[in-house]
Amino acid sequence: MKDVLAVIPARGGSTGIPRKNLMPVAGKPLVVHSIDHALAARCVERTIVSTDDAEIAEVARAAGAEVPFLRPAALAGDTVLDHPVFMHVLERLAQAEGYVPKLVLHLRPTAPHRRPGWIDAAAALLRDDPRADSVRSVSPPAQHPYRMFRLDAEGYLDPLYKHEHPVPHLLRRQDLPPMWYYNCVIDVTRPRTILEKGSMTGDRIRPYPMAAEDVVDVDSLRDLQLARLIMEAAP
Numbered sequence: 024m025k026d027v028l029a030v031i032p033a034r035g036g037s038t039g040i041p042r043k044n045l046m047p048v049a050g051k052p053l054v055v056h057s058i059d060h061a062l063a064a065r066c067v068e069r070t071i072v073s074t075d076d077a078e079i080a081e082v083a084r085a086a087g088a089e090v091p092f093l094r095p096a097a098l099a100g101d102t103v104l105d106h107p108v109f110m111h112v113l114e115r116l117a118q119a120e121g122y123v124p125k126l127v128l129h130l131r132p133t134a135p136h137r138r139p140g141w142i143d144a145a146a147a148l149l150r151d152d153p154r155a156d157s158v159r160s161v162s163p164p165a166q167h168p169y170r171m172f173r174l175d176a177e178g179y180l181d182p183l184y185k186h187e188h189p190v191p192h193l194l195r196r197q198d199l200p201p202m203w204y205y206n207c208v209i210d211v212t213r214p215r216t217i218l219e220k221g222s223m224t225g226d227r228i229r230p231y232p233m234a235a236e237d238v239v240d241v242d243s244l245r246d247l248q249l250a251r252l253i254m255e256a257a258p
Contacts (some may be wrong), residue, residue: 025068027146027211028116028124029061031088032108033132034099035076039243044079044132046247049254053241054079056135058086064142067128073112075099091119105129105223113214126150127217129210135250136239141209145231149211156225157212161203162235169199203230206238 033054037043044054051059054072061070072083073094080090092115098108109127116122126146130137141160149158169191172180184191187200209231216225241250 024066024150026125026150027064027066027068027128027142028126029064029067029070029128029130029142030109030112031057031061031070031072031083031130031132032105033072033074033076033079033083034094035074035079036099036101038101040241040247043241043247044074045082046241048135048241048247048250051135052082053135054083054132055086057130057132057137058083058088060137060142061128061130062087063139064128064146066126066143066146068124071112071116073108091115106217106221109212109217109223113218123214125214127212127214129212129223131207133241134206134208134239135241135254136237137208138237141231141233145209145211148229148231149213152229155227155229156216156220157210157223157227158229158231159224160206160209160231160233162206162233162238164202164204165235167196167199168202169194203232206233206235207240208233208238 031054033044040046045052058070061067070088072088072090074080074090075094075096080093083090094111098111126149128142145158145160149155169184171183173183175181182191188194212223216222239250239253241247
């Protein structure tokens with residue numbers, strides 16, 4: 024069922040890694056990996072890259088994505104969140120073409136590893152649950168939140184989850200409750216969640232669980248080096 028619009032946000036500026044979205048990993052720019060994932064998914068009807076950058080736009084078109092318009096500079100700064108970027112894409116497509124997708128897929132170029140079928144499975148989760156506003160991929164955290172602290176006013180360790188258990192940090196590993204963190208690999212959202220609820224997730228978020236070892240997230244130079252090692256060593 025090709026009812027999904029894939030949107031890949033790839034602005035030209037970046038703080039940690041200059042020109043990050045064009046950095047090569049396993050022989051391709053980061054942004055091209057996500058384009059390839061979208062084009063390979065059976066559920067994706069259109070693949071659009073949202074960018075303010077002419078070079079990224081050229082690379083994206085050469086890889087098979089659409090870049091029907093450039094993102095305004097006001098939506099390309101370091102502090103701009105995802106929601107206004109996706110509002111811009113949906114509103115422009117509706118105004119120019121009358122096009123409104125059934126579902127919206129958010130693929131970050133910073134996640135260059137996605138297995139075939141993940142996108143289709145995540146989209147199916149949302150499609151099959153009419154009460155859900157969105158789906159987000161999640162993984163078990165490397166460090167369990169029950170073993171985390173903040174510092175109190177006197178500088179002593181204050182357990183974050185003391186409201187759940189009097190001494191959460193002393194529980195045995197097998198007694199810790201399952202928890203998940205958002206790994207930024209796949210988001211699927213209903214257009215009404217973005218346009219009417221003013222949110223990328225809404226209130227009811229269906230999880231798409233993934234193994235922690237399957238997550239490749241590029242944020243720093245060290246992450247980029249690790250991604251290259253992992254991706255280039257893959258069979």
